[in-house]
Amino acid sequence: METRTIDLFDTTLRDGTQGEGISLSSEDKMRIARRLDQAGIDYIEGGWPGSNPKDLDFFTKARDHRFDHARLVAFGSTMRYGNTPEKDPNLMALVEAGTPAVSIFGKTWLFHVHQALGITDRDNLDLIRQSVAFMTAHDKEVVYDAEHFFDGYKDNPDYALQTLQQAAQAGASALVLCDTNGGTLPQEVSEIVRTVIGRFPDTVIGIHAHNDGELAVANTLAAVESGCRHVQGTINGYGERCGNVNLCSVIPNLQLKMGYDCIDPDKMAKVTSLSHYVSEVANVMPFDHQAFVGKSAFAHKGGIHVSAVMKNPSTYEHIEPETVGNKRRVLVSDLSGKSNIHYKSDELGIDLLSYGDKVPEIVGALKDLENQGFQYEAAEGSLDLLIRKITGEWQDLFELKGFRVIIEKNERAEVRSEATIRLLVNGEEEHTAADGNGPVHALDAALRKAICKFYPEVDQMQLSDYKVRVLNEKDGTGAKVRVLIDSQNNGTSWGTVGVSENIIEASWQALMESMAYYLQQQKITTENHS
Numbered sequence: 121m122e123t124r125t126i127d128l129f130d131t132t133l134r135d136g137t138q139g140e141g142i143s144l145s146s147e148d149k150m151r152i153a154r155r156l157d158q159a160g161i162d163y164i165e166g167g168w169p170g171s172n173p174k175d176l177d178f179f180t181k182a183r184d185h186r187f188d189h190a191r192l193v194a195f196g197s198t199m200r201y202g203n204t205p206e207k208d209p210n211l212m213a214l215v216e217a218g219t220p221a222v223s224i225f226g227k228t229w230l231f232h233v234h235q236a237l238g239i240t241d242r243d244n245l246d247l248i249r250q251s252v253a254f255m256t257a258h259d260k261e262v263v264y265d266a267e268h269f270f271d272g273y274k275d276n277p278d279y280a281l282q283t284l285q286q287a288a289q290a291g292a293s294a295l296v297l298c299d300t301n302g303g304t305l306p307q308e309v310s311e312i313v314r315t316v317i318g319r320f321p322d323t324v325i326g327i328h329a330h331n332d333g334e335l336a337v338a339n340t341l342a343a344v345e346s347g348c349r350h351v352q353g354t355i356n357g358y359g360e361r362c363g364n365v366n367l368c369s370v371i372p373n374l375q376l377k378m379g380y381d382c383i384d385p386d387k388m389a390k391v392t393s394l395s396h397y398v399s400e401v402a403n404v405m406p407f408d409h410q411a412f413v414g415k416s417a418f419a420h421k422g423g424i425h426v427s428a429v430m431k432n433p434s435t436y437e438h439i440e441p442e443t444v445g446n447k448r449r450v451l452v453s454d455l456s457g458k459s460n461i462h463y464k465s466d467e468l469g470i471d472l473l474s475y476g477d478k479v480p481e482i483v484g485a486l487k488d489l490e491n492q493g494f495q496y497e498a499a500e501g502s503l504d505l506l507i508r509k510i511t512g513e514w515q516d517l518f519e520l521k522g523f524r525v526i527i528e529k530n531e532r533a534e535v536r537s538e539a540t541i542r543l544l545v546n547g548e549e550e551h552t553a554a555d556g557n558g559p560v561h562a563l564d565a566a567l568r569k570a571i572c573k574f575y576p577e578v579d580q581m582q583l584s585d586y587k588v589r590v591l592n593e594k595d596g597t598g599a600k601v602r603v604l605i606d607s608q609n610n611g612t613s614w615g616t617v618g619v620s621e622n623i624i625e626a627s628w629q630a631l632m633e634s635m636a637y638y639l640q641q642q643k644i645t646t647e648n649h650s
């Protein structure tokens with residue numbers, strides 16, 4: 121019976137690091153390798169030992185680690201023309217890497233044989249055969265990467281197949297067809313893969329796709345449908361130029377949609393955390409709109425969509441987000457309808473059942489405020505306050521009587537910020553002053569000072585992010601700005617928003633709502649426990 125099992129070959133640590141802005145230390149590589157092993161990846165290509173000391177160090181470290189599932193792979197080229205295998209530094213580095221498997225790339229395309237290597241057709245075939253044979257003689261499993269396979273095949277199919285023949289006869293366990301320049305189309309991939317499989321029916325054929333035509337996933341799926349059973353790619357699609365095929369998309373597509381067996385089903389729900397882990401270690405911002413695993417992959421914004429999703433999520437979701445470890449989100453904005461407000465209120469713990477008649481007013485207020493420049497998508501603290509104010513559930517915990525902010529700069533270029541604030545708290549007037557590194561810091565400190573006597577828990581929360589966006593650039597320094605503040609307490613975070621022509625006033629609104637939201641949440645928690 122035809123096998124539906126796919127060998128997953130991850131090259132994040134090798135081809136992924138050829139991507140701009142990606143650099144991993146040998147320790148980073150070890151951490152990612154361990155996670156890939158846990159995720160059920162079959163082969164982990166760790167780097168090119170003949171390239172640099174860092175990769176050598178990684179293979180030395182990896183020798184002391186036992187991978188439960190994956191085979192570790194060291195990568196390199198065929199030997200240099202004119203060398204014998206045992207005198208070729210690259211092949212010897214592959215032997216010494218101490219891995220059970222190696223991957224060797226060789227030339228398929230005569231254009232490259234002549235231009236890049238400057239050798240004859242026959243010489244290239246000899247390099248491939250001798251290099252693979254040398255590695256198998258050292259008891260290595262050899263994955264043969266046929267560089268530029270599709271371009272080479274289109275140029276000269278006979279020669280391209282001869283290169284594979286050399287690798288197969290020398291004992292390669294898999295022949296991997298590389299779309300190195302990433303420009304091949306899915307229909308070409310299908311046709312060429314079928315021909316190769318017809319010629320090598322007993323050898324595992326693999327695919328290694330680059331994304332220059334934004335077709336790496338499509339090409340990989342087409343290759344598998346045409347018979348490839350070995351798939352190379354990287355986590356998050358990191359890789360040279362436009363990247364390699366993204367395994368975080370390929371794995372769910374192959375397994376959930378096409379019925380292939382890639383990883384244990386219980387590991388599928390870890391794909392999102394694997395993607396985020398790798399971006400964290402690589403120090404690359406996760407891409408919110410990434411398919412399957414991105415923060416926005418299951419985020420619904422349009423009112424009509426949210427209404428339908430609340431009736432049945434399948435109306436606007438291609439899979440259940442939890443299957444890949446992601447989660448559904450509903451966003452609020454001027455594109456919202458009543459359904460967004462109901463969904464968000466549930467999420468915020470606001471019971472809207474008794475305030476059904478207020479929901480149109482909330483939607484209207486939201487649209488009006490968004491029109492003024494407020495943005496509630498990432499400001500759930502401010503949204504919570506807006507809803508509670510309209511339902512009448514909200515009680516002001518303090519009332520502003522006024523504030524003043526002074527910024528001074530002296531002839532020694534020293535800058536000083538001071539804020540004074542007057543508030544009514546529980547009927548008592550508080551008048552405080554504080555210095556800060558900047559005006560918002562000073563305001564924050566003065567506000568805390570004024571309310572901490574009444575609400576000491578305010579010391580448990582901090583601002584974690586502050587963003588300003590100019591709303592009408594053409595007005596220059598007189599433009600309206602939107603300030604978004606993120607705050608946090610014990611791992612919980614919330615956003616608040618302020619808008620004004622005055623950046624201090626916009627900051628004040630966001631700052632004040634941040635504390636008001638937090639104190640109110642504390643109050644609700646205390647009431648629920650008493």
Ligand SMILES: CC(=O)SCCNC(=O)CCNC(=O)[C@H](O)C(C)(C)COP(=O)(O)OP(=O)(O)OC[C@H]1O[C@@H](n2cnc3c(N)ncnc32)[C@H](O)[C@@H]1OP(=O)(O)O
Pocket residue numbers: 135138168170171172197198199200201225226227236237267300
């Ligand atoms: C499609 C791919 O992703 S292949 C992987 C590409 N990745 C990398 O190149 C990253 C690691 N590379 C390196 O660290 C270095 O390029 C090294 C150590 C491999 C080689 O460095 P150098 O000896 O200084 O050579 P340089 O990088 O300038 O050029 C590459 C050489 O490899 C040769 N070469 C290229 N492909 C092959 C091949 N398949 N088989 C044998 N030799 C090859 C080139 O002809 C060139 O030789 P030349 O110096 O005689 O012209």
Ligand SMILES: CC(=O)C(=O)O
Pocket residue numbers: 135225265266267268298299300301328330
């Ligand atoms: C081998 C490889 O990385 C490529 O051909 O793209």
